[in-house]
Amino acid sequence: MTSPIRWGILGTGQIARQFATALRDAPGAVLSAVGSRSNDAAHAFAKEFNAPRHYGDYRSLAADRQVDVIYIATPHTLHAENARLCLQAGKPVLCEKPFTVNLRQARDVIALARQKNLFLMEAMWSRFLPAIQEAKRLLEQGEIGTPRQLQADFGFATDVGPEHRLRSKRLGGGALLDLGVYPLSLAAYFLGAISEVQAQAALGDTGVDEQTAFSLRHHGGGLSSCICSINAQSPMTLTISGSAGHIRLHAPFFMSQALTVTRTDGTTRTVQHPYLGNGYTHEAIEVGRCLRQGLTESPLMPLDETLALMACLDTMRAQCGVNYPADDEIGA
Numbered sequence: 001m002t003s004p005i006r007w008g009i010l011g012t013g014q015i016a017r018q019f020a021t022a023l024r025d026a027p028g029a030v031l032s033a034v035g036s037r038s039n040d041a042a043h044a045f046a047k048e049f050n051a052p053r054h055y056g057d058y059r060s061l062a063a064d065r066q067v068d069v070i071y072i073a074t075p076h077t078l079h080a081e082n083a084r085l086c087l088q089a090g091k092p093v094l095c096e097k098p099f100t101v102n103l104r105q106a107r108d109v110i111a112l113a114r115q116k117n118l119f120l121m122e123a124m125w126s127r128f129l130p131a132i133q134e135a136k137r138l139l140e141q142g143e144i145g146t147p148r149q150l151q152a153d154f155g156f157a158t159d160v161g162p163e164h165r166l167r168s169k170r171l172g173g174g175a176l177l178d179l180g181v182y183p184l185s186l187a188a189y190f191l192g193a194i195s196e197v198q199a200q201a202a203l204g205d206t207g208v209d210e211q212t213a214f215s216l217r218h219h220g221g222g223l224s225s226c227i228c229s230i231n232a233q234s235p236m237t238l239t240i241s242g243s244a245g246h247i248r249l250h251a252p253f254f255m256s257q258a259l260t261v262t263r264t265d266g267t268t269r270t271v272q273h274p275y276l277g278n279g280y281t282h283e284a285i286e287v288g289r290c291l292r293q294g295l296t297e298s299p300l301m302p303l304d305e306t307l308a309l310m311a312c313l314d315t316m317r318a319q320c321g322v323n324y325p326a327d328d329e330i331g332a
């Protein structure tokens with residue numbers, strides 16, 4: 001029997017809790033340790049999720065020899081620094097989305113992983129869900145003919161204040177980096193590489209985008225139309241349309257558990273594809289599979305695609321006038 005993949009979690013916020021919960025349902029995975037800026041937070045987290053070890057700093061987690069891979073669950077602006085810390089310590093990394101704040105940071109982190117021959121993946125968890133995988137399979141087998149367009153929206157209305165990471169410029173706030181990455185990433189997954197982007201945004205008082213609408217041209221000839229928001233509650237739908245019909249992922253699309261296929265021959269069918277645990281379980285399973293097979297990246301979320309998507313985000317932010325302090329830093 002293969003020994004379990006021993007996970008370390010870096011950060012103890014909202015998504016760290018979700019991921020720790022997900023690991024309970026991932027076969028062959030265990031939570032081995034947690035690292036936090038605060039020893040109290042690390043201790044409480046370890047107690048709640050039965051992690052054998054906890055640390056009041058990230059460096060000690062990265063150095064833990066009983067950890068096989070580290071999941072980074074800090075605000076966007078810290079992803080690059082935290083990923084570098086773990087990679088420098090020889091640890092494979094699963095890094096939350098958006099992968100980094102900008103393309104320069106992404107290139108820097110990916111170059112380090114490649115230089116050290118270590119596994120690295122953007123935690124775009126939706127890609128690994130059974131319903132999304134099924135939609136991809138149906139597209140590839142021509143179920144809706146030639147796929148030509150995708151429409152998606154991801155918006156929720158929040159009243160968090162200017163200091164919250166969703167609105168804070170210092171923490172990489174805004175709808176595009178937090179929510180827009182989902183339709184962007186899935187559009188590329190379903191319709192292929194992106195050749196052109198056009199975005200417009202409504203900026204809030206803190207200078208970050210409260211909502212952004214963007215259109216994408218894909219190399220294969222398809223077009224996508226997407227919108228994201230932190231001040232409008234949208235239906236969270238995603239539809240892919242082709243020459244012979246359309247596939248609708250049931251809402252919320254980023255954690256879909258079913259899809260409906262409607263064809264021009266008059267047939268409609270709905271298929272259920274529930275996920276394991278709370279859904280995040282599937283990305284943990286994929287990382288485990290890659291590590292066991294000695295892969296340094298996942299074929300489902302390759303690093304060159306992460307780079308291409310980061311380039312799209314940079315272009316869209318420039319078009320909308322959204323910049324972050326990290327954009328002014330000199331490259332490493």
Ligand SMILES: NC(=O)c1ccc[n+]([C@@H]2O[C@H](COP(=O)([O-])OP(=O)(O)OC[C@H]3O[C@@H](n4cnc5c(N)ncnc54)[C@H](OP(=O)(O)O)[C@@H]3O)[C@@H](O)[C@H]2O)c1
Pocket residue numbers: 010011012013014015016035036037038041042073074075076078096097098123125165178
């Ligand atoms: N995949 C998804 O569905 C999903 C959902 C939500 C968020 N996310 C992503 O996950 C990341 C974290 O989001 P979250 O909602 O979990 O945020 P959060 O609740 O604010 O937690 C972030 C954690 O990062 C650590 N941290 C380190 N430096 C920090 C700083 N200067 N300010 C605030 N926290 C700091 C803190 O942990 P310690 O104090 O323990 O060090 C904090 O608890 C974001 O990049 C976000 O895009 C992904």
